[in-house]
Structure formats: structure tokens, C-alpha cells
Amino acid sequence: MEEENKNYSLLKDIAFSSGMSLFGVARVDNLKHKIMGISPEIIDSLPFAISLAFRLSDKVIEDIKDHPTQLYLHHYRQVNYLLDRTALLLTDFIQKKGYQALPIPASQVIDWENQKGHLSHKLVAEQAGLGWMGRNNLLITPEWGARVRLVTVLTDFPLKVDKKLERGCGSCKKCIGVCPAGAIKEKREDFDHLACFERLRKFRKEYNIPHYICGICVKACQGPSIEI
Numbered sequence: 316m317e318e319e320n321k322n323y324s325l326l327k328d329i330a331f332s333s334g335m336s337l338f339g340v341a342r343v344d345n346l347k348h349k350i351m352g353i354s355p356e357i358i359d360s361l362p363f364a365i366s367l368a369f370r371l372s373d374k375v376i377e378d379i380k381d382h383p384t385q386l387y388l389h390h391y392r393q394v395n396y397l398l399d400r401t402a403l404l405l406t407d408f409i410q411k412k413g414y415q416a417l418p419i420p421a422s423q424v425i426d427w428e429n430q431k432g433h434l435s436h437k438l439v440a441e442q443a444g445l446g447w448m449g450r451n452n453l454l455i456t457p458e459w460g461a462r463v464r465l466v467t468v469l470t471d472f473p474l475k476v477d478k479k480l481e482r483g484c485g486s487c488k489k490c491i492g493v494c495p496a497g498a499i500k501e502k503r504e505d506f507d508h509l510a511c512f513e514r515l516r517k518f519r520k521e522y523n524i525p526h527y528i529c530g531i532c533v534k535a536c537q538g539p540s541i542e543i
């Protein structure tokens with residue numbers, strides 16, 4: 316156990332000194348069947364998932380009114396680079412220690428028809444205790460609400476595992492009503508992915524944004540305890 320704690324602290328220090336805002340670890344067992352496009356024998360050999368979050372710039376997010384901005388587009392790209400870069404640094408450190416690591420891309424879609432990445436960073440972050448799944452279908456942190464982006468590294472480096480947070484949105488409903496597509500509902504399970512995607516497709520065309528981004532539901536959520 317001492318070794319797991321020590322390894323955990325080493326990685327956390329690297330992540331924080333690389334600019335990350337949150338760090339947590341989950342076991343991969345419960346997530347295995349949700350991982351796509353990676354050989355089962357590779358997944359079986361990597362029992363831990365490290366979840367990293369980077370806090371977005373409040374001012375960039377607050378500048379978003381009713382559509383994604385060019386400023387947000389740049390921020391989105393830079394944050395993805397930093398997340399991917401930090402995942403690489405952790406991978407390199409782990410390999411130099413004689414173990415294996417596999418960084419999952421921050422924002423790569425591998426199945427366009429069903430809009431899926433290799434695995435859900437939100438699900439990993441939830442299991443690793445970074446936050447919970449909110450009404451807006453995003454990972455909500457107690458610290459900064461939805462204003463974070465995420466990345467994951469799978470590894471066999473022995474690590475202490477975090478507990479899931481026993482928290483939720485409670486009575487907060489601030490994000491319902493802000494969505495221009497009407498995709499956010501009372502129950503997170505009713506979130507309308509298709510309506511959201513159609514709106515992002517429109518934004519892409521109307522505002523010359525070469526990615527499916529929006530940011531309005533990210534702006535709306537600073538967590539349940541903070542009034543906006």
C-alpha cells in the first residue's frame with residue numbers, strides 16, 4: 316500500500332506541476348466494456364485509469380453569449396494540447412519506471428456515427444472521484460462546476476484508487492433553459508444528444524468554427540452552490 320501511495324503522489328506532483336487542476340485514479344474493471352478501438356489484451360494489461368482535469372479560463376467562458384466564439388475555439392484547442400501533453404509526460408515517467416501506460420486522446424472521435432471516443436473521460440473522472448454527471452450531461456466538479464476539460468491515462472503502475480464522490484446537482488437547475496437546442500432536461504438520462512449535435516453542426520457553419528463546440532452549458536454551470 317505504501318508503494319501505491321508513493322506512486323500516486325509522484326504522478327499527482329507531475330500532473331500539477333504541468334498545470335493540471337485535478338487528479339484522480341480509478342480501476343478500469345468497471346469501464347472495460349465501454350472502451351472502443353483498443354485491443355482487449357492491451358486493456359486487460361492496464362488495470363488503472365488516471366483522470367486529469369484542467370480548469371478553463373472563466374473570462375473566456377464568460378465571453379460566450381449565445382454561440383461559440385473564436386476565442387473559445389482557440390482556448391479549446393490549447394487546453395486539448397496541454398491535456399494530451401500532460402498525458403504524454405505521465406506516460407513517459409511511468410515507462411521510465413519500468414511500467415506501461417497508454418494516453419487516451421483528449422478529444423478524438425473514433426466512431427462518428429455514434430459520436431464516441433475510445434472511452435468516456437467523464438465516466439473515468441466520475442469513478443476517480445473528480446465529480447459527478449450533471450443535468451447538462453457534463454462532469455461537474457465541486458470546485459469549478461463544468462468548467463473543466465478532461466483526459467485519461469491507462470496504466471499498470473501500482474496506484475492508490477480514489478472513491479467516487481457521493482454528490483450530485485441537488486435542487487440546482489441553472490443549466491436547464493440556457494441550452495439553445497433544448498437538450499438539457501430535468502433528468503440527466505433524458506439529455507438529448509441529437510438535438511445538441513444538430514445545434515453544434517449549425518454553429519459550425521454559421522460562425523466558421525471548424526469543431527463541434529458551443530460552451531453555453533459549460534458557462535451555465537459553476538457547480539450547484541454558486542449563484543450566477
Ligand code: B12
Pocket residue numbers: 349391420421422423424429430431432433434435436437438441448451452453454455461462463464465466503504508511512515527528529530531532533
Ligand atoms: C463525441 C463527443 C461529443 C459529441 C457528443 C457525443 C455523445 N453522445 O456524448 C458532441 C460533438 C455533440 C459533443 C458535445 C460537447 N462536448 Co464533447 N466529447 C465527445 C468525446 C470526444 C467522446 C464522448 C463519448 O465517447 N461519448 C460516448 C458516450 C457513450 O459517453 P458519455 O456521454 O460520456 O456517457 C456515458 C457515461 O456518462 C455513463 N454514465 C456515467 N455516469 C452516469 C450516470 C447516469 C445517471 C447515466 C444514465 C449514465 C452515466 O453512461 C454513458 C453511456 O455509456 C469526449 C471526449 C472523450 N473521449 O470522453 C468529449 C467531451 C465529453 N466533450 C466535452 C465537452 C465540453 C463538450 C461540449 C460542451 C462542446 C464544447 N467543447 O463546447 C458539448 C457538450 C454537450 C453536452 N452537454 O453533453 C468534454 C466534457 C468535459 C466535462 N466537464 O464533462 C469532453 C470530455 C472532452 C474533454 N476532453 O474534456 N461532444
Ligand code: SF4
Pocket residue numbers: 449450451452455460461483484487488489490491535536537538539
Ligand atoms: S448548472 Fe446545476 S443542475 Fe446544471 S449541471 Fe451544473 S450543478 Fe447540475
Ligand code: SF4
Pocket residue numbers: 493494495496497498499510511512514515528529530531532533
Ligand atoms: S453544447 Fe450547447 S447545444 Fe449542446 S447541450 Fe450544451 S448548450 Fe446545449
